[in-house]
Amino acid sequence: MSEYIFYPGCSIESSAKAYYESTMAICKPLGIALKEIDDWNCCGATEYLSLNLTPAYALIGRNLALAEKQANGSQTVVAPCSACYLNLAKADHYMYEDKAFGEKINEALSAGGLHYTPGKLAVRHLLDVLVNEIGLDKIRAQVSKPLAGLRVVPYLGCMLPRPDYGERYSDSEHPLEFDELLQALGAEVIDFPLKTACCGGHMTQIGPDTAFELIRRLIAAASESGADVIATVCPMCQMNLDAFQGQMNGYFHTHYKMPVLFFTQLMGIAFGEKPEKLGFGQEFVSARQALKRIGVEVPEAAPAAKKPAGLPMPSPLQKKPIGTTEEASQ
Amino acid sequence: MSAEEKKPQERVGVYVCHCGTNIAGVVNVEDVSTWAGEKLKDQGVVVSRDYKFMCSSLGQELIQNDIKEFGLTRVVVAACSPHLHEQTFRTACKGADLNPYLCELVSIREQVSWVHTDKDAATEKSKAIISGGVSRVVHHEPLEPLYVSIHPATLIVGGGIAGIQAALEIADAGYPVYLVEREPSIGGHMAQFDKTFPTLDCSACILTPKMVQVGNHPNITLLTYSEVEKVDGFVGNFVVSIRKRARSVNEADCTGCGICWEKCPKKVIDDKFEVGIGYRKAVYTPFPQAVPKYPVIDRENCIYYEKGTCKACEKFCPTGAINFAQEDEIMNVEVGNIILATGWDLFDARRIPNYGYGRLPNVFTSMEFERLSNAAGPTGGQIVLRDGKTVPKSVAIIHCVGSRDKNYNNYCSSICCMQSLKFAHLVHERTGATVYNCYIDIRTPAKAYDEFYQRLIEEGTLFIRGKVAEVTDAALSPAEEGKLVIQVEDTLIGKQRRIPVDMVVLSAALEPRADSKEVAKRFGISCSADGWFIEKHPKLDPVATMTEGIYIAGVVQGPKDIPASVVQGAAAAARVLGKIQQKEIALEPVRATVNEEQCSGCRICNDLCPFSAILFHEDKMVSEINPALCQGCGTCVAACPAGAISGTGFSNEQILSQIDGLLFLNIKSKEAVKA
Amino acid sequence: MTSNPTTSGPPSLLHEVAMRTPGNSHVEMCIQCGTCGGSCPSASAMDHTPRALFAMLRANMRDNVLSSNTPWMCVSCYFCTVRCPQDIHITDVMYTIKNISLETKAYQAKTASDFSKTFIRWVENYGRSFEVGLAGLHTLKHFAGRLLAMAPMAIGMITKKGMSITPPKRIQGMDQLKKILKRAKELEAA
């Protein structure tokens, strides 16, 4: 049994439930125990860093401090989201490298009775742990339903291979680890020139024109290469490429229908798990046709929630809630 | 041991230099000199002076007069680093009949005035340094230099243009040369080029006459397909063993007719001379004008060595020169001096993934382009794409690939701007294609170089100031389909541009040879962190090394073009000829010696010596230091756990007294220091 | 932060940026090669390329730098950071410039800064972010015209992904987190 400290991140509880379900499904046969950090908080994504660096790092620091406190046995924190992974790794890196900075963040943490020892924990992404710690041999051994014939684009996005403080990847622009993992599952892996290109990040929210172009590049190139699906390692990438694919099509008058899955979903299929246990059906662009090609039937998904009445604008809006006032969050 | 116990009987003179304002601008030299004259009286100081330029002839005369007038037995000069003027002041003392090793130069410039701004503290530190020097110098002993004879032969390693030039200069002067080259032919990289900048003369036309001269020279023993395995000895008396790899061809019989390689059925990708874009046979000479003309059989690829049959070459050879049984030969030669001219390797462009070399077929390296454009190359000088036939309509040349980049090499490779301009010209001339040169800075600082740049602007080259961010085949528009796209910020416009082209050429960095560190170690010299061999002085002694008798020339010392490599080849030859003419040279007597009684035979020092000067007597179980090899660096002295080694000029007594002096422990009352 | 560029003359924005960026950002070492501007996927949306921004920083064109939309358009792809030949931590420098531009209220990129603020508002009050609420609020405010185009997606978020339309549950240590953030803000201002 390999034990790890687990930092799930916010999106895995909302938009990326499929990632969570499939991760849990594959960890079991691989003998991985993920121990969730108790009472973890949001990592702040790139947004808090933009506003106010010290609180942003303190916010991340709280997670590291809790993890250090709760750690018994494993000293490795695993995050499935690239942005969370990078934020945790970045805070650890700079607190370690820049002593004065580390002390400042710890001073802030001390206001909540916490402390983090820079360099104490190893922060790693799920993919890195699977490839470099568990190893492809062990993974191969679990494959009972090889993905033979499924053409997969290995899409990593930005924050996993860059800036790569821990130097865990063979390359910051064209790493091969992900390709090798998918090959171990029996998939036909496409040599994808844009495998670490940007998915648009938060530009879907603040500069849709730019975001749509970045999404189009990826979807078009994947489609051009004859891919059946795109495999992702990050909830943000998955969301941008999948949920915004329709809007992007509308913007450019294109008709792409490229399913975008979490790599753990593909691992689950290859391990012989039932698709419904792996969060299939939650994607916007359905992967049913693609999986059919390799003889996997995904049952028609039953709606996970009741159909909402009217536009699903959240309730806080009506109450003039937090988030609508003008004064800056500083 | 305390210096105080020893009553000084020596008569010491102290001389404090102003070095113009270099020292006097920060240090109160008058105060220092007065202080030394008063406070160091007990240490034997009988005269102390300051002077504007101690190194001037007037300054030197001042010391000489004092030696005579005051009967000085020791001299301390407080000035610049011993690297610069130790010799000057020693010679001055010698001129006044004082043994030169009784003079001590202490640095109050590099160690004080250049590194401090607080004037009072700097003045106090100068006093401490002089105090240390005075305490030390009284323990000096008169020394006599060691004399060694110089063997008139010279070893040159590397037969590129730098090594060729050096070999010819020395051989023409009438002295024997052994020229050792690893490849089957001399010529180096220059032999692979078609045209050379800035004059665009044909590379072969200017190189091959020199190669032929080397091949025919009565004073040159040419050893190609050979490598130096071991170097023993020291300046004037090196013993070098050279491995001559088996060519499988008897040189005495071979006429170089070429029938063997014509008949050889085995085609091999030539990843050396043709940098992987052309072929050769298993028996081959790298190029038609090779010197020597004899081919070699590449045993790794030859069918006979693999399967035991074939021997087509042997069958057809009209003189029976093929000799499959030939074995490597080890030659030992004696030489007085060595010149290393082993050149460079090209940066591996695969290391920059965003440029796509190795992934995108029509991305070429500069050396590949040289072979493409060479009339004797695999395409007969046709500039075409990887398919071997399509002539590009547009070409992008990327500067600074692997140079000036903290991710790869910090330095500027210095030749690639000119080389990129040369390529642009060749593309214009041979294909009429549109050429983009993407650069950070255009560096053309030699004679007729900027004029060449002007000419290329006139020819219509499109210069874009910006380091290319990436080369991709992921098209974003129909115009980009099937093309390579370079994405670059045109910094003079401040806009990102995507330019579709057919061919991309990477002007890759010059890098030290992959084995440069091992070669440096074999010859007992040092490499910089980058891996280039380090010269004795970057300005004033660019071809000598810190190891006497070993010189460097060409790119092995740092990136440079052909003219500069030739200059260094000639300069190294001049230095060697100077040594040979002296017949005998004096070596610094600063050497380490082992006290046999104290040596425990642990051998810790043996491997530490950077000059391999320590040998071990198995019979007596003690180490001994060869005084001619020892450079007096002191590594072994510090390392010996038994304290059995001491350095002449660096005895424990000398060092400890100097430390006492630095801490003013030599001066009885502490108050006296401040006063 | 350990970076201490040797700048002559009065305190400059360049100096401030260098001092406030964690680690040694090397921002003063820019050779204006344009690798960053060539790499940037957002370049077309920026009013200045990152390189140009650094030139302006060096020229101490304070207002132009702080009002530029460039850092706000940065998507944190880190292409520039790994490619920069001078090892400048460009992405981190972008964060610092955004911090200063907010502090001095010099920023013009309202959409981007609002997005960050809205996002963080939830985090500061619940300890967790809230994608549905964020996307909804933000779109309503800045891209009201696109609401219709977004509707299918919004519905999908709930029907397919089963995302909750109510804000996340507060973390238990909310008090602790608030204290930490308060102290951090004081330290930032110090």
Ligand SMILES: Cc1cc2nc3c(=O)[nH]c(=O)nc-3n(C[C@H](O)[C@H](O)[C@H](O)COP(=O)(O)OP(=O)(O)OC[C@H]3O[C@@H](n4cnc5c(N)ncnc54)[C@H](O)[C@@H]3O)c2cc1C
């Ligand atoms: C693409 C390109 C184009 C260029 N074009 C020009 C130009 O037009 N004009 C110009 O002036 N300059 C040009 N240069 C620069 C030029 O190549 C160098 O200045 C020149 O090669 C330096 O010569 P060298 O003798 O120092 O080294 P090299 O040419 O590298 O020769 C070194 C020799 O030593 C041998 N050797 C290496 N190691 C050993 C060993 N351990 N034992 C024995 N032998 C060994 C090698 O086999 C080689 O023969 C160009 C460079 C490049 C990359």
Ligand code: SF4
């Ligand atoms: S024996 Fe070897 S070198 Fe000779 S012809 Fe055959 S393959 Fe060529």
Ligand code: SF4
């Ligand atoms: S010579 Fe020119 S191309 Fe070569 S590294 Fe220097 S600046 Fe770059």
Ligand code: SF4
């Ligand atoms: S890549 Fe680096 S050195 Fe080049 S312009 Fe950008 S910040 Fe400056």
Ligand code: SF4
């Ligand atoms: S990190 Fe930001 S500035 Fe740098 S290339 Fe990516 S988007 Fe542009």
